[in-house]
Amino acid sequence: MQTCRAQGLIRRTSAAAWLLLTSHILIAQGTTPSTLAPASTPAHQIFDLSIFVLTITGGIFLIVGGLLTIALYRFRARKTDPADEPAQIYGSTQIELAWTVIPILIVVVLFLTTARIIFAIQDAPKPKSALDVTVIGHQFWWEFRYPKYGVVSANELHIPASSDAAPEATFLKLSSADVNHSFWIPQLAGKTDLIANHVNTMWLDPQKPGLYLGQCAQFCGSQHAMMLLRVYVDTPEQFDAWMRNQQQPAHQDAAVEAGRKVFERQACMNCHTVSGTAATGRFGPDLTHLMSRATLASGAMDNTPANLRQWIKSPDTFKRGALMPAMQLTDEQLDQVTAYLETLK
Amino acid sequence: MSDYPLPVTHVIDPSTSASERDTFLERFHGWVVTVDHKRLGILYILYSTFFLLVGGAEALAIRIQLAYPHLNFLSAQVYNRLFTMHGTTMVFLVGMPFLFGFANYVVPLQIGARDMAFPRLNAFSFWMTAFGGFLLYYSFLGGAGLYGVGNAPDVGWFAYAPLTSRAFSPGHATDYWALALIVSGFGTLGTAINIAATIISMRCKGMTLMRMPLFTWLFLIVSMLTLVTITPLTAAQFMLLIDRYLGGHFFDTQAGGSSLIWIHFFWIFGHPEVYVLVLPAFAIANEVIPVFCRKAIFGYSAMVTASVAIMFVSLSVWAHHMFTVGMTSVSNAFFTLSTMLVGVPTGIKIFNWIATLWGGRIRFTTPMLFCIGFLFQFLIAGLTGIMLSVAPWDWQLHNSYFVIAHFHYVLVGAIVFCIFAGIYYWYPKATGRLMSETLGKWHFWLFVIGFHITFDTMHFLGLLGMPRSIYTYQPDRGWNSLNLVVSVGGLIQGIAVLIFAYNFFISYRRGKVAGDDPWDAWTLEWTTSSPPPVYNFEEDPEVHSRRPLWDLKHPDDPDWEYES
Numbered sequence: 048m049q050t051c052r053a054q055g056l057i058r059r060t061s062a063a064a065w066l067l068l069t070s071h072i073l074i075a076q077g078t079t080p081s082t083l084a085p086a087s088t089p090a091h092q093i094f095d096l097s098i099f100v101l102t103i104t105g106g107i108f109l110i111v112g113g114l115l116t117i118a119l120y121r122f123r124a125r126k127t128d129p130a131d132e133p134a135q136i137y138g139s140t141q142i143e144l145a146w147t148v149i150p151i152l153i154v155v156v157l158f159l160t161t162a163r164i165i166f167a168i169q170d171a172p173k174p175k176s177a178l179d180v181t182v183i184g185h186q187f188w189w190e191f192r193y194p195k196y197g198v199v200s201a202n203e204l205h206i207p208a209s210s211d212a213a214p215e216a217t218f219l220k221l222s223s224a225d226v227n228h229s230f231w232i233p234q235l236a237g238k239t240d241l242i243a244n245h246v247n248t249m250w251l252d253p254q255k256p257g258l259y260l261g262q263c264a265q266f267c268g269s270q271h272a273m274m275l276l277r278v279y280v281d282t283p284e285q286f287d288a289w290m291r292n293q294q295q296p297a298h299q300d301a302a303v304e305a306g307r308k309v310f311e312r313q314a315c316m317n318c319h320t321v322s323g324t325a326a327t328g329r330f331g332p333d334l335t336h337l338m339s340r341a342t343l344a345s346g347a348m349d350n351t352p353a354n355l356r357q358w359i360k361s362p363d364t365f366k367r368g369a370l371m372p373a374m375q376l377t378d379e380q381l382d383q384v385t386a387y388l389e390t391l392k
Numbered sequence: 393m394s395d396y397p398l399p400v401t402h403v404i405d406p407s408t409s410a411s412e413r414d415t416f417l418e419r420f421h422g423w424v425v426t427v428d429h430k431r432l433g434i435l436y437i438l439y440s441t442f443f444l445l446v447g448g449a450e451a452l453a454i455r456i457q458l459a460y461p462h463l464n465f466l467s468a469q470v471y472n473r474l475f476t477m478h479g480t481t482m483v484f485l486v487g488m489p490f491l492f493g494f495a496n497y498v499v500p501l502q503i504g505a506r507d508m509a510f511p512r513l514n515a516f517s518f519w520m521t522a523f524g525g526f527l528l529y530y531s532f533l534g535g536a537g538l539y540g541v542g543n544a545p546d547v548g549w550f551a552y553a554p555l556t557s558r559a560f561s562p563g564h565a566t567d568y569w570a571l572a573l574i575v576s577g578f579g580t581l582g583t584a585i586n587i588a589a590t591i592i593s594m595r596c597k598g599m600t601l602m603r604m605p606l607f608t609w610l611f612l613i614v615s616m617l618t619l620v621t622i623t624p625l626t627a628a629q630f631m632l633l634i635d636r637y638l639g640g641h642f643f644d645t646q647a648g649g650s651s652l653i654w655i656h657f658f659w660i661f662g663h664p665e666v667y668v669l670v671l672p673a674f675a676i677a678n679e680v681i682p683v684f685c686r687k688a689i690f691g692y693s694a695m696v697t698a699s700v701a702i703m704f705v706s707l708s709v710w711a712h713h714m715f716t717v718g719m720t721s722v723s724n725a726f727f728t729l730s731t732m733l734v735g736v737p738t739g740i741k742i743f744n745w746i747a748t749l750w751g752g753r754i755r756f757t758t759p760m761l762f763c764i765g766f767l768f769q770f771l772i773a774g775l776t777g778i779m780l781s782v783a784p785w786d787w788q789l790h791n792s793y794f795v796i797a798h799f800h801y802v803l804v805g806a807i808v809f810c811i812f813a814g815i816y817y818w819y820p821k822a823t824g825r826l827m828s829e830t831l832g833k834w835h836f837w838l839f840v841i842g843f844h845i846t847f848d849t850m851h852f853l854g855l856l857g858m859p860r861s862i863y864t865y866q867p868d869r870g871w872n873s874l875n876l877v878v879s880v881g882g883l884i885q886g887i888a889v890l891i892f893a894y895n896f897f898i899s900y901r902r903g904k905v906a907g908d909d910p911w912d913a914w915t916l917e918w919t920t921s922s923p924p925p926v927y928n929f930e931e932d933p934e935v936h937s938r939r940p941l942w943d944l945k946h947p948d949d950p951d952w953e954y955e956s
Contacts, residue, residue, distance in 0.1 A: 116747040143740070192678045244650065264716075367469070
């Protein structure tokens with residue numbers, strides 16, 4: 048009896064807990080990269096499919112879980128039970144056949160629905176007007192290349208919003224420069240892995256402009272957690288303006304000449320590109336328009352002068368294990384190179 | 393000496409049993425050199441209980457780190473080591489040895505045999521497994537190697553290439569990981585061969601295949617499956633070592649190697665491995681549920697058929713771990729279908745268990761409570777498994793906390809719950825004393841509450857986009873309070889496991905004396921004394937049905953008149 052009362056209590060408490068959690072999910076919007084707030088066709092299709100599957104599996108749970116609960120309650124041992132054993136039942140072919148055939152039918156329905164969505168998303172034809180972006184995963188940052196525009200950027204992907212009047216799909220080609228990574232913006236699409244020697248593709252067509260967050264979803268080494276990802280969905284005008292700026296060579300400013308020299312004489316330029324200058328390194332992010340990005344080190348911190356200076360001085364402060372070495376610059380050199388980078392709008 | 397090399401046909405007076413005569417050192421030596429299946433079974437269980445505590449402590453450290461965003465309790469690298477060790481430990485040093493421990497102890501008793509088919513191989517296998525575990529943990533000391541970097545592997549228990557290559561994982565930690573799994577893998581293969589041979593050739597008179605207890609049936613299936621699954625893992629580990637030391641390029645993407653080869657090899661092992669672990673959990677439930685609801689198992693032959701079906705289907709589902717690596721749409725559809733099909737035989741099992749309960753007189757003892765927890769949690773785990781088999785949804789859920797929640801529902805909610813049920817159930821047979829029911833109920837209720845607080849919540853974190861394997865997260869993602877809830881649940885589970893450990897050790901001296909058959913059960917192990925003598929049975933038993941003790945207790949209504 049006591050066990051039963053305890054079970055009732057547990058059930059009520061857990062019901063309350065579930066309510067709390069689900070309400071939490073409804074509230075958790077804004078910057079939450081929720082799969083439950085789709086904003087692009089593939090994410091929408093997946094979301095609709097998931098609701099269908101959830102309905103079926105939820106129904107199964109209610110029926111089977113209900114039967115189990117009834118069995119446990121109804122057939123609990125009581126003090127008034129007779130001393131002998133209950134009737135022994137060894138099986139029933141009809142019943143067993145029924146609960147074999149019904150699940151098979153459910154599987155058929157689930158499979159056909161799923162297969163339709165697999166083909167719809169994965170084999171969607173690429174429109175002629177689609178924007179191509181090549182995404183290359185690095186330990187622990189993202190490289191974005193726009194081959195048609197000759198633009199290379201990092202960590203913050205800009206793509207145009209799509210509308211019914213002007214459908215704009217972005218097709219991503221994904222690969223890796225080192226270990227495996229995975230590109231995941233939950234609100235825009237499912238994830239796709241970035242694997243060296245193995246080019247994958249995926250596509251997005253977000254309707255609502257805004258910032259969408261995500262991060263690397265395949266463990267890729269010590270700073271996997273700080274391989275964050277930001278996708279800016281711009282209106283076509285914003286996107287064109289952004290693209291025009293990115294196509295410019297780096298801003299030249301005689302006032303920060305000293306900083307540029309530090310950049311080019313120390314090892315910085317071995318890994319980083321600043322287009323229009325001698326710096327053409329490819330191991331690290333392209334810094335030509337560093338100041339057009341909101342964050343540094345793949346989202347590890349905000350792009351402020353103080354953070355930038357500290358990051359150059361000692362990358363371990365923010366991201367221990369990042370491959371950028373501390374170059375042991377003097378305070379003066381740090382100030383100079385920070386000032387130089389601050390001009391790369 | 394405490395071991396008898398040959399079957400002894402007379403009863404040994406318990407007052408002069410070996411353990412009381414020998415000094416501590418002699419007894420210790422007896423345990424080290426033993427080839428007795430019962431002692432090896434106990435060694436397996438003790439070994440895995442020890443690593444359960446170690447792996448659990450690692451999990452708690454992980455949860456403390458994740459309780460709040462941007463916490464610095466663990467550094468990134470230590471965190472990565474701990475989650476790698478936690479996964480590897482729980483699968484290879486806890487799950488498999490626990491279940492092989494049960495097989496070792498119970499299978500020969502259930503089939504009326506005096507020992508395993510190859511007792512020496514049995515001892516060899518245990519010590520290989522144990523050596524593998526200690527080798528893995530030695531990497532904390534020896535893993536730094538010449539490079540001065542990395543102790544303990546930090547590549548994830550899945551260890552995707554090319555992260556494991558020398559370019560990205562210098563030092564020797566990854567080598568310890570690979571070698572430890574090779575070594576313990578040989579132990580596992582030896583035990584699998586041994587269990588299969590024992591079940592095929594050592595059954596007592598009258599025990600046809602279709603009269604074997606379901607526990608034994610499932611271990612026959614598991615052994616076969618183990619032989620198929622451990623092999624690709626061992627092969628992959630050798631390929632990895634060849635890459636690292638002999639200049640091979642299997643997984644070296646810079647030289648034309650392929651990361652996908654590793655991923656395929658790993659999951660051709662890794663998915664059937666889940667069934668290697670969960671089928672023994674079914675095995676325990678198949679013993680405990682009928683005994684405590686006082687009914688024969690419903691649909692014995694359907695249960696056997698379903699288990700064999702699961703074994704075969706489980707070999708064709710591995711790539712559902714790979715929906716995001718860029719397979720063709722046809723492959724994705726195929727693996728969606730094959731994975732969903734596993735749900736059919738699994739569903740049959742759940743229905744049969746419910747039908748077994750139906751019309752019974754259910755006694756809520758501790759082992760039964762754990763099995764009831766198992767039934768609910770396995771139902772949910774199966775349904776979230778269906779969700780993950782839906783390839784497009786998996787593109788969202790893969791590598792998120794939803795997956796973590798799902799597989800912990802299987803590994804903890806189903807397997808660990810059944811392991812606990814099995815320990816409470818067979819402890820009196822192995823020690824002669826019952827574990828405390830009061831502490832057992834505390835253990836159960838705290839564990840089940842902690843379990844649900846932790847793992848139910850994790851599903852939502854996954855839906856909200858939190859990926860696995862991250863040592864910290866940004867405070868603006870809406871994951872903060874849920875993570876704290878998960879951590880609190882983890883702590884409650886930790887307390888429950890400590891109660892269990894206390895109960896486990898204290899009951900050995902203080903537990904109630906059990907007698908031969910404390911649960912009024914029906915299989916052969918309950919005919920002999922508790923603990924059983926070295927030779928197991930005074931005379932070779934003979935059976936006429938699946939429940940020999942039922943026949944003995946109900947001579948007027950024996951089972952064989954009804955079994956088909």
